[in-house]
Amino acid sequence: MSQNNTVNxxxxxxxxxxxxxxxxxxxxxxxxxxxxTSRGSIEKGNTVCDFDPQEKELGxxxxxxxxxxxxxxxxxxxxxxxxxxxxxxxxxxxxxAVDTALIVINAQTGIExxxxxxxxxxxxxxxxxxxxxxxxxxxxxxLPKLVGEIRDCFGRECMLLDLPAHHGQDVVELLGHDSGxxxxxxVATAHRALIDQIVEExxxxxxxxxxxxxxxxxxELHAPFEKALRAxxxxxxxxxxxxxxxxxxxxxxxxAKLAPNPTEGNPPPFFKGELGDPNSxxxxxxxxxNRHVLAHVFKVVSDPFVGKLxxxxxxxxTIKKETPLFxxxxxxxxxxxxxxxxxxxDYVEVEALIxxxxxxxAKVDEIDFDCVLHDSHDEDHIHLTPLEFPExxxxxxx
Ligand SMILES: Nc1nc2c(ncn2[C@@H]2O[C@H](COP(=O)(O)OP(=O)(O)OP(=O)(O)O)[C@@H](O)[C@H]2O)c(=O)[nH]1
Ligand SMILES: [Mg+2]
Numbered sequence: 001m002s003q004n005n006t007v008n009x010x011x012x013x014x015x016x017x018x019x020x021x022x023x024x025x026x027x028x029x030x031x032x033x034x035x036x037t038s039r040g041s042i043e044k045g046n047t048v049c050d051f052d053p054q055e056k057e058l059g060x061x062x063x064x065x066x067x068x069x070x071x072x073x074x075x076x077x078x079x080x081x082x083x084x085x086x087x088x089x090x091x092x093x094x095x096x097a098v099d100t101a102l103i104v105i106n107a108q109t110g111i112e113x114x115x116x117x118x119x120x121x122x123x124x125x126x127x128x129x130x131x132x133x134x135x136x137x138x139x140x141x142x143l144p145k146l147v148g149e150i151r152d153c154f155g156r157e158c159m160l161l162d163l164p165a166h167h168g169q170d171v172v173e174l175l176g177h178d179s180g181x182x183x184x185x186x187v188a189t190a191h192r193a194l195i196d197q198i199v200e201e202x203x204x205x206x207x208x209x210x211x212x213x214x215x216x217x218x219x220e221l222h223a224p225f226e227k228a229l230r231a232x233x234x235x236x237x238x239x240x241x242x243x244x245x246x247x248x249x250x251x252x253x254x255x256a257k258l259a260p261n262p263t264e265g266n267p268p269p270f271f272k273g274e275l276g277d278p279n280s281x282x283x284x285x286x287x288x289x290n291r292h293v294l295a296h297v298f299k300v301v302s303d304p305f306v307g308k309l310x311x312x313x314x315x316x317x318t319i320k321k322e323t324p325l326f327x328x329x330x331x332x333x334x335x336x337x338x339x340x341x342x343x344x345x346d347y348v349e350v351e352a353l354i355x356x357x358x359x360x361x362a363k364v365d366e367i368d369f370d371c372v373l374h375d376s377h378d379e380d381h382i383h384l385t386p387l388e389f390p391e392x393x394x395x396x397x398x
Contacts, residue, residue, distance in 0.1 A: 099265030
């Protein structure tokens with residue numbers, strides 16, 4: 001199947017505390033899916049997402065970075081974000097561009113400041129959330145204790161989607177398996193708890209399940225799974241080691257088969273009118289490539305070679321090279337010219353971008369952070385409800 005349909009797209013932000021392993025995880029996902037031929041590392045300073053010389057020198061991310069890969073019939077757009085609180089603005093901005101927040105937790109250090117903050121902010125943004133516990137290969141990790149802490153902190157909706165097995169060298173997926181080895185908890189019990197939680201979303205399915213006692217098929221579980229994710233009734237927990245690759249095929253499958261496509265995610269909170277105006281009204285962007293264009297700029301970069309670059313998520317319509325676009329309420333349109341997808345530091349020129357795509361346009365001075373791009377005056381005065389950004393801890397005059 002072609003990956004160039006909106007239903008085949010997934011948009012995922014990797015968020016969480018510093019050193020949780022987000023950039024390494026992005027690298028491992030890209031390599032395992034065949035998007036890059038060899039896997040770089042933080043230590044060698046050659047990852048796709050930490051490409052800035054300062055990031056290489058410091059060994060952690062300073063900016064959000066975008067990269068995509070194909071898995072099964074899905075094209076997955078990843079945004080790797082920095083975890084240290086000083087750079088929270090970059091991670092918060094990325095939440096406006098995705099349907100799924102993948103909250104990465106370091107198995108060695110557990111729940112940290114940015115874990116809690118990103119769990120809260122992604123819930124406030126109404127995103128589907130998944131928790132990934134990384135570094136299961138490391139020494140001195142207590143995974144059952146960490147799962148208990150996650151549930152105490154974020155609720156019983158945090159449910160196991162897989163379990164580590166063979167001393168963390170592997171994981172066993174729980175939707176499709178009700179028996180097998182695991183390092184802790186029973187596969188049968190965790191499987192049953194997961195299925196019970198999902199079927200509760202669909203009365204007919206629940207009645208049949210209780211009547212027949214047999215597990216519903218993967219197809220039957222798909223819609224109630226998405227419903228549970230959207231409502232926050234289910235926050236799946238997955239285990240991985242970005243270093244050894246344990247749990248990576250299962251995570252790739254979960255992203256392709258279970259993470260919402262743009263028609264399944266919660267709609268982004270657009271409104272028509274001005275911020276604070278009581279007469280403004282909600283606006284539903286429909287992820288249909290044949291409608292008027294609506295795209296939201298969630299990041300602006302000053303590139304020494306290409307100049308000012310607006311990075312956006314398409315929410316409605318199709319942007320082509322020749323599309324005239326308006327920025328916000330501007331009277332005059334600009335011609336797109338070159339249209340890009342980003343792969344770390346590389347700009348990949350493309351002909352068109354559809355709802356669910358993340359792309360970039362260069363050299364348009366009027367493009368600012370948080371602006372809306374559109375191709376018809378019908379969509380003048382449309383804005384995305386902003387998330388609260390943290391107050392600067394220190395003032396600095398430039
Ligand atoms: N043992 C082990 N180490 C890992 C794993 N994943 C990442 N690391 C190491 O953890 C450190 C931090 O990894 P990063 O990928 O930079 O973490 P990050 O979440 O991107 O950090 P920020 O960009 O600061 O938010 C590096 O030294 C990685 O090599 C893992 O699965 N196992
Ligand atoms: Mg990083």
